[in-house]
Amino acid sequence: xxxxxLRKRGGxxxxxxxxxxxxGDTEGSSSRTPAAGVPGEGSSANSYTxxxxxxxxxxxxxxxSESKERSKQPKLTLMEEVLLLxxxxxxxxxxxxxxxxxxxxxxxxxxxxxxxxxxxxxRDPSRRRFPLSDRLVEVVDDSLTGEVLLDEALKMIKASxxxxxxxxxxxxSGETWNLMKIGYQLKQVRERLAKGLVDKGILRTEKRNFLLxxxxxxxxxxxxxxxxxxxxxxxxxxARTVVLPPTEFLPEDMDFRYLRTVAMVCAAYxxxxxxxxxxxxxxxxxxxxxxxxxxxxxxxxxxxxxxxKSNTGSVGQNLGQVTADEVGENKDKELQLExxxxxxxxxxxxxxxx
Numbered sequence: 001x002x003x004x005x006l007r008k009r010g011g012x013x014x015x016x017x018x019x020x021x022x023x024g025d026t027e028g029s030s031s032r033t034p035a036a037g038v039p040g041e042g043s044s045a046n047s048y049t050x051x052x053x054x055x056x057x058x059x060x061x062x063x064x065s066e067s068k069e070r071s072k073q074p075k076l077t078l079m080e081e082v083l084l085l086x087x088x089x090x091x092x093x094x095x096x097x098x099x100x101x102x103x104x105x106x107x108x109x110x111x112x113x114x115x116x117x118x119x120x121x122x123r124d125p126s127r128r129r130f131p132l133s134d135r136l137v138e139v140v141d142d143s144l145t146g147e148v149l150l151d152e153a154l155k156m157i158k159a160s161x162x163x164x165x166x167x168x169x170x171x172x173s174g175e176t177w178n179l180m181k182i183g184y185q186l187k188q189v190r191e192r193l194a195k196g197l198v199d200k201g202i203l204r205t206e207k208r209n210f211l212l213x214x215x216x217x218x219x220x221x222x223x224x225x226x227x228x229x230x231x232x233x234x235x236x237x238x239a240r241t242v243v244l245p246p247t248e249f250l251p252e253d254m255d256f257r258y259l260r261t262v263a264m265v266c267a268a269y270x271x272x273x274x275x276x277x278x279x280x281x282x283x284x285x286x287x288x289x290x291x292x293x294x295x296x297x298x299x300x301x302x303x304x305x306x307x308x309k310s311n312t313g314s315v316g317q318n319l320g321q322v323t324a325d326e327v328g329e330n331k332d333k334e335l336q337l338e339x340x341x342x343x344x345x346x347x348x349x350x351x352x353x354x
Contacts, residue, residue: 072255073116075200075248077147078108081229081264083193084202086273089226092206092217094190095272100350104271105189106172107343109153110137110165111263114343115256117141118154120335121342122162132303132342133166140336149192156184165342194218202226225249229264233277236265236296237289240314242322255330256337258322259300263340266297270347292316301344303337 076084086094086101094101113119121127122136139158144151153172163171170176171184195218197203202225203218220226228249236242244261246252254260268274274293278286292315299307299320305327307320327337 072251072253074250074254074260076197076202076225076229077150078112078115078260078264078267079105079149079189079193080197080200080202081249082108082267082271082273083190084197084220084226085229085233085268085276086271087194087203087218087220089220089223091208092203092219093208093215098272101271101273102189103169103173103175103350104267104347105193106169106186107270107346108267109149109172109186110168111267111340111343112147112150113145113154113157114336114339115260115263116145116150117333117336118143118145118150119157119339120333121338123335130164132301132338132345134164135338135342136162137165137168137339138162148196149186149189153186160184165339166346169343169346191216230277232261233265233268233274234281234289236261236316236319237278237292238281238285238315240317242316242319255333256326258319259326259337259340262296262300262319262323263344265293266300266344266347269293269297270350288315297344297348301341301348303341305337305341 082101082105083094086098088094110119118139118141119137120140122138124136127135137157139154142154142158145154157168171181172186174182174185176182176184194203195205198205198218198221202220202222204221206217206219207214208217228247232244232250235244242258244250244257250257250261265274268277269290274290275286278289281289295308296316296319299305300323305323307323327334330337
């Protein structure tokens with residue numbers, strides 16, 4: 001009998017375990033449920049509570065970091081600034097006789113990736129045995145930039161074997177006889193940059209008839225952007241003391257504001273579009289400006305950067321100091337700046353390459 005009683009009590013316990021809970025059981029079970037939002041118990045650490053109703057809203061921390069980075073980046077890339085200088089304001093196309101700009105734009109892609117901290121020279125002490133342009137480049141940060149051309153180049157550099165700065169510029173320009181590497185060429189760079197400027201509201205798209213064919217052109221829609229670039233170029237090449245006020249095209253908290261502007265001026269010179277920014281100057285002033293940019297190209301195409309005494313008078317007397325300060329404030333980015341110097345060294349011999 002005792003055993004049967006035990007069996008009955010066991011059966012009752014089993015039935016209670018399988019039976020649906022009563023109201024009292026529901027309250028008891030809910031009181032034992034982990035509270036939402038307790039770390040480690042089903043809540044996300046990447047969330048915040050909104051003021052309306054106390055609801056938790058999840059977010060991706062990468063979005064926060066990307067938005068912070070983009071707020072420190074200029075509205076236009078170096079490639080876009082150089083292209084914009086080369087475009088005819090009303091006609092909306094580049095000079096048909098400019099053979100240098102395509103090659104220079106590929107160099108600007110590497111410059112932009114270096115300034116954004118995506119690529120650097122390979123950390124190898126033996127690299128100093130080689131010229132700057134022959135040193136190997138590697139990806140140090142593969143996070144996307146949001147700029148299509150930059151991201152395409154970044155993925156390509158990351159996925160391939162390590163190659164030098166000059167080799168990458170050659171391959172992206174299609175300047176190679178190696179059929180195995182013809183796929184590295186970036187196609188329609190100028191047209192894609194122009195369409196990007198249309199999306200940013202700087203240019204607009206029109207159709208123009210050129211006797212035998214129609215072609216899409218991109219006249220300037222927002223003259224303020226191009227005027228700001230022209231003003232910056234003339235400041236660097238003609239002012240006694242170079243001061244670059246903050247704008248949306250050159251944010252105040254951006255790294256390497258002066259170095260970036262020097263690189264843009266040198267790239268524009270290599271691309272044969274610098275004269276468009278100096279058209280308002282007299283003949284002698286324009287000649288002095290060209291002589292000064294040649295000095296800048298010589299000084300910043302070596303590493304470490306060495307600002308020597310200028311032969312063009314008192315132009316840019318503070319430029320050596322402000323760029324040295326920028327380098328000193330970013331000691332951990334010297335390998336990235338080495339890529340900048342290497343790109344400028346390629347620009348110094350651009351005429352002999354093409």
